[in-house]
Amino acid sequence: MIWLTWRQFRVQALVAALALALAAIYLGRLGLDIRDxxxxxxxxxxxDGDCAEAAAQFRGTYRQTLLLLAAGLALVPAxxxxxxxxxxxxxxxEAGTHRLVWNQSVTRRRWLLTKLLVVGLAAMxxxxxxxxxxxxxxxxYDEVAKTRFDALEFGARGVVPLGYAALAVVLGTVVGLLLRRTLPAMALTLVAFLAIQLLVPNVVRPHLMSPETTSLPMTAEAVNxxxxxxxxxxxxxxGGLEVPGATGAWISDTSPLRTADGAALSEATFNECLDDPPETGATGTFGDTAVCLGALDLHVDLAYHPEERYWPFQWAETGLYVAASALLAAFGLWRVRRRLN
Incomplete structure (x- = not known):
């Protein structure tokens, strides 16, 4: 069965090997450029002692390129x-060739499991x-930018891509098993997996661990x-705040602006500071608006995860994908044995 699966899969494997070689050449050169x-x-x-400006220039040079590469890698498992x-x-x-295999000594489950293992391991x-x-x-770049927790970058680093690949192959296989038509199965798999990639970072990932909490005063300087x-x-x-003393932390939830008694700042008061603040000649990102809001004794409540939780999150999310893959594979093995004629 392994030999047969390889014979059926060899063209895809050779194309993937060529693409991987090209990616290695490009990323190798990019990595050396980034290090220089x-x-x-x-x-x-x-x-010069001007670390902030130098860091901003360094980040700006490679940010778009690395974001595009992260987006591209997110599409690979899909x-x-x-x-x-x-x-x-x-x-x-569709072709009816499954009947030929089933008339041999190979069981349906072994047939499906061998295909899943060979293609799944190749994808991973x-x-x-x-x-x-x-x-x-x-x-x-990650060391300077401190953005590894950003949704797009998190999924393109570390071990998470392994979990993506495993789930993508098993999901596609099970969808094909259920629909029994190649093109509809391909389309549904692509849509479903992209939906998973949007859902998990925004809905599931924040709850994999209990966050730390803190309250951050919104002075004019903090607003700016x-x-x-x-x-x-x-x-x-x-939005776009940072936790003092926790550089690189992932802020998973930010409350609305709150007054000293904990009540949410009214939208009317906020819009007044935003649209028509008293003129003070203040500078900074938000200028007079920052001064107007700073004078209201406001604060926000933050839920965040310290930077040292990065690898625990990586392993937790990868484990989640592997567990989902195992469950889907088990369902597929049951389905091919019990319901497929």
Missing amino acids: AHDAYLARCET VIGAFWGAPLIAREI AVTGAVGALLTWAAGP QAGNLGSITGGATI
């Missing part, structure tokens, strides 16, 4: 699930290798250090 730029940043910081996993069984059933090897190369290439004020849905909100 990082050395220049450190030298400028030590010589594509693998659609083009490797979904046709794995659906194509056999390819995705994991690209993830490891990107993690290495972006290492100096924020990333944004307000939102498209309205309300007295503020």
